[in-house]
Amino acid sequence: MAAADALYQRARTEAVDHGPARALRLFRQALKRLDQAPAERADWLTLRAKVLLSLASAEAEITSLEAGLAQLAEAKAVVGRLPEGQDRDYTGDVVEIQRAVLLFRGGRLRESLVLLDEALPRLPMDTDERRQRYAVALMNRSYVHLRLSDPEAALADLNRCLELAESHGYRRLEAKARHNLGDRALLVGDIPEALRHYEEAARLFVSVGPGSLPLVRLDQARALLAAGLAEEAARHLDEALPQLHENRLIQDVAEAEVARAAAAILEGDFALAREFAGAARRRFQRRGNERWAEVAALANSRADAMAALGDRRTPPKRLPLELSGHAERLAALGLRDEAALARLLAVRLQLRRGAVGEAEALLACVPKPRQTTPVDHLMLLRLCRAELALATGKPRSALAQARAGLAELSQVRDRMGGLDLVCGTAVHGEELGRLALGLVLGRARGHAGARRLFVWQERTRAQVYRYEPLPAIADPVLARLINEMRHVQRTAQKNRLAGEPVGELEQRYSQLQREATRLGWYTSPWGRPRPVSSPEEVAARLGGRVLVSLIAHGDRISAVVVRDGRFRVVPLGPLAETVEITRQLHADLNVLAPDHLPAPLAAAVTASAEKRANLVDGLLVRPLAEAIGDRELVIVPIGPLYALPWGALPSLRGRAISVAPSATAWLTAAEQGHQEP
Structure with missing residues (x-):
């Protein structure tokens, strides 16, 4: 009996620290020891029931749900042999709670919740062991509530569980509760709060349950x-x-x-x-x-x-049909968000195939978003509505969808805690922004049309760069890193304004970023959002300068030129050709960087660089000659042209040039530079 109990306790520790694989063998050994000395005493039956309960959990994880339920059935039979009384009733309830856990892990959520709701009110808390069991059951029910998208019910269970864990020193349970609080925050879209809870859970698990660390990493990845x-x-x-x-x-x-x-x-x-x-x-x-x-x-x-x-060819007919089938099955399983995602993807494919009627019918089946709908699903819904509006000849409706979607995305990003999170959410609105820019570009006529295009450029570009840093970071080591990052970032902005190199600063920033990330930068507050700069604010700040804001649509590049308060659109060269020649020019200049190149090689590479600079100049700058004159320039490039050495282009040599990621970013940096002594 004592040997079996020792094996059982060892197995439980192994299960916590290393998972069920190592524990399974020890649980089986404990059961074998009990079988060698069978008895009908209450203590023997109770221990056998406990071993079978733990064995059921391990079998369900490693073998199958059916194997785990079979062990539970045997445990229930053992409980039935206990003397009548509170102990038998309590152990029977524990068996049902374990059944609920197995059903939950097997995806049978409603059945699991019914069992937990029935058993929890009956659980006593008259001993430390039973109090812990009650807290664990609360936490398990919170899991089910989360999977059933009921965050408020989950929060109530988790707060009660955390209260018990903290007041009675159950540190492992506290770690698990904080892990679940992270899951709950993720469900309601509070990603910084989720990551904060995950980090706290990970710190606790290092000492009280290292086997759970990979699970925390999994949920951090989801966030x-x-x-x-x-x-x-x-x-x-x-x-x-x-x-x-x-x-x-x-x-x-x-x-x-x-x-x-x-x-x-x-x-x-x-x-x-x-x-x-x-x-x-x-x-x-x-x-x-x-x-x-x-x-x-x-x-x-x-x-x-x-x-x-992403392919220019017409999508095969089977793809939207497959996705529609997925949607039906997912909806039948109660997976509403996933079913909506499948239908939205099918809508886009049908529109690409020209099957507008089928796309419209599918979109009508997508339910309204709810509080827990992921941000990428929200953006995809807006994108589908906008693309359908375009396909049915309603460009104004398409722009309205894009405007509403980017506003929703902006609200989500304003709640983000770290700059990486602010930047990362941009991916969800990229296609929506591209659709809107292409539509506005195609309709841009004269000053008013160009001004409107500029507004849309800033709406899609300026989200990250409209955040003003806040000074307070609680952790002193992290604060030092963040302060240096802010200094490096501001210096880089000023260097871009002055046309000076920023390569070393960007490398230093990346190094600091990696270290700050390790220390939990994701959950530190980065800054407060400032409004996107209006066209009039930018024009006033430019003074005698000229701003050139590039835009890529299809295979063409265009520019919005702002000069003396007037806006105009100028068509430029082909996108693919410009990007490729820019890449080649950058490679030539990298080769020329060392001072010890043999003279013949240096001359050949210099000639190549000059030729390519002249080609890029013809594609990007010479078409702008009339619009920009000989004024000082502020250039807002597109992504593939950020590495372009603008000052090396023949038409721009000797000219004062500033390069910025958006007009709002340029205006912010210019104002900060003006305010500082």
Whole structure:
């Protein structure tokens, strides 16, 4: 009996620290020891029931839900042999709570919630062990509430659980509760709060439950994905997956693979996304988890859809049909947001195929967004509405959808805590912004049309750069890093205004950023949003300068030129050709950077650079000659042209030039420079 109890306690510790794989063997050994000395005493029966309960959990994770439920059935039979009384009733309720946990992990959420609601009111808290059991049951019910998209019910359970954990010193339970509070914050869209809870949970788990750290990394990655930070999310998942595999946490491995597929989709690696999504689906199917298997299948179809939408060819007919089928199955499983996503992707594919009627019918089936609808789903809904409006000859409605979508995105980003989160959410509005800019560009006529285009440029560009830094950071080490980052960023802005190099500053900023990220920069408040600068504010600040704001649409580049309070649109050269020649020019200048090049090689590369500079000049600057005259310039480039050495172009040599990511950013930096002594 004592040996079996010792094995049971060791197994529980292993389960917490390393997952169920190592614990499973010890639980089986404990059961074998009990079988060697069978007895019908209450203490023997109670211990056997406890071992079977824990064994059921481990079997469900590693083998299958059915295997776990079989162990629970045996545990229930053992409980039935206990003497009548409170102990038997209590242990029977514990069996039902464990059944609820297994059903939850198997995707049977409603059944799980019914069992928890029935058992929780009956649980006593007259001993420390029972008090802990009650708190754990509260936490498990919060899991179910979260998966059923009931954040308020989850918060009530978690707050009560955290209160019990903190007041009685249950540090492992406190870590789990904080982890769940992070999940709850993520569900309602408060990503900084979610990441703060995850960091607190991770700090606790380092000492009280290192086996749970990979699970925290998984949820941190989900939060980063919601913020559009695919690269950071992928890094967290790539760290967590080997540990999850080692601990044989099959459900969590598969969930991490779904998240990794989503990160790959954001990064445009559709083949990798299909690989992870396919592996996840097979794992879920082996476990009999229909809900998650369908989510993994959607990830695979999403990769196919995004690849097709990025191709100029007409998408195959099967893709929107597959997605419509996914939507039906997901809706039947109660996965409302995922079903809406599948339909929205099908809408875009049908519109690309020219099947406007089918797209309109699908869009009508998408329910209104709710509080917990992810921001990328909101942006996709706005994009579908805008594209459908364009397809049905309603450009004003399309612009109204784009305006509303970017306003919603701005509100979400204003709530973000760290600058990376502010930047990352931009990915969700990129396509919506491109659609609006292309539409406004096509209708831009004269001063009024150019001014309107400038407003839309700033609306889509200026979101990150309208944040003014706040001074207070609580952690002294992080504060030092953030202060240096702010200094480096401001210096770089001033250097851009002065036309001076910023390469070393940008490298230093990246180094500081990596270190600050490690210390929890994501959850520190970065700044307060300032309004996007109006055309009149920019024009007034320019004075005698001329601002050139580039825009790419299709395969053409255009420029909005602001001079003496007047706005005009000037067509420039082809996008692909300009970007390629710029890349070649940049490569030539890099070769010329060392001073020890042999004279013949230096002469050849110089001639190549001059030729390419002249070509770019003809594509970008000479068409602007009349509009810009010989004035000092402020240039707002498009992404692929940020590396262009503007001062090296023949028409701009010797001219004062400032380069900024947006007119709002330029105006902010100019005002700060004017205010400082």
